[in-house]
Every structure is written in structure tokens, then in C-alpha cells.
Amino acid sequence: MDRLQRMTAAEDRRPRGRPRDPMVEPRMYEAALAVYAERGWYGFSFEAVSRQAGVGQGSVYRRWSTRGELLAEAVASRAPVVPPIDTGSSSEDLALLARHFLLNYREEIGVVGLRMVLDSRTNPELAVAFGKLLKGARATDARAVVRRCFERGDLIGPTVDLVLEVVSGATLSHVLYTPPADPATAGRTTAADERFITRLVTSLVLQE
DSSP, X not given: OOHHHHHHHHHHTSOTTOOOOTTHHHHHHHHXXXXXXXXXXXXXXXXXXXXXXXXXXXXXXXXXXXXXXXXXXXXXXXXXXXXXXXXXXXXXXXXXHHHHHHHHHTSHHHHHHHHHHHHTTTOHHHHHHHHHHHTSHHHHHHHHHHHHHHHTTXXXXXXXXXXXXXXXXXXXXXXXXXXXXXXXXXXXXOHHHHHHHHHHHHHHBOOO
């Protein structure tokens, strides 16, 4: 019996009927995000996550068969929920969506998302996990915001997905190429952010 099998067997010998700790998986998700944000895909392992979370490796192996599955679930657990955006104004809706993207790109989950984009280009296992995230409910909610703008006849652009790529991509570029936000303004946009958002929305929306 190898070391992992002994660890798993030991954990499975807990008293019958004792429920699993409901906080184990949330701890694993937080640990997975922290490890991946710091080390990237090549430093991301079940061992590193279990050590960061303070749980046995057997707990990790029982729940996930691949690193990609664990990371995808961890990201999904923290992925920002697109708020219900439907003000009746396409300009205001897109501004709210861009603001939502911008603030979240500056959080740890934004760093994780950017790493996943880059790492998935050369890692098939991660590419599969990342592809599932792109088809998730949160991406669908963002598309719905843009689709309503099209239905009002207010947008310049051929497709919903292309406009969404412009909004999310331009916002990411703004975050990457502007100085880091002052910690005192955490969770809020700056005057420079708002000027960028105004220019972005103006370039996409026909005069309302």
C-alpha cells in the first residue's frame, strides 16, 4: 500500500455516520485559487492544494480525478456573478457590464482567469476545463446583456459574441496597462477608469 492509499484509508476509517466537514470543499477551493494564482499550472498540484488547505491528500483525490476539474470548480465557485443589468439604456447597460469586468479583473479571481487563458493554450487538460467555464451560466448572463442592446437596435457590431469580446478584452487591456489601483480605492473605479469606460461605450453604441 503506497503513501496516498494509506492516507486515504486512514481518512475513511472515521466513525460510521459522521458527516463530512461542510467547510472542506470551500477551503480546498480557496487553496486551489491561491496556489494557482501564485504558481500557475506547473506549480499547481493536489499536494500543494491539500497542504495549503490543511487537509489530507486523500480528501482531494476522492473528490476530483484531475487538476483541471478541481481548478474549474474552484473558479466557478468564485466567478463573479453578472448582476441583473437592464436599465433600458444600452449605454448604461454596457457601462455597468464593463465596470463589472474591470473590478473583477483586479481581484485574485481575475489573476486566476488570466493565467488560465494563457496556460490553456499549451495544456489540453486545462483547455477542456477552461472551455466549460466559458459556456457557464455567468458567460450566458453577460451575453444576455449585450443581446438586449442589439434588440434595441443600439449597437455597432456584427454579433453578440464579438461585442462581448471587445468589452471584456478592452477592459482587461486597460487593467493590464494602467498603474495598479490604489488600495484605498479597492472595489471602486477611478476617474481614469470611468473615462475609459465612457470612450469604450461611445465607440460601440449608436446615438440613443
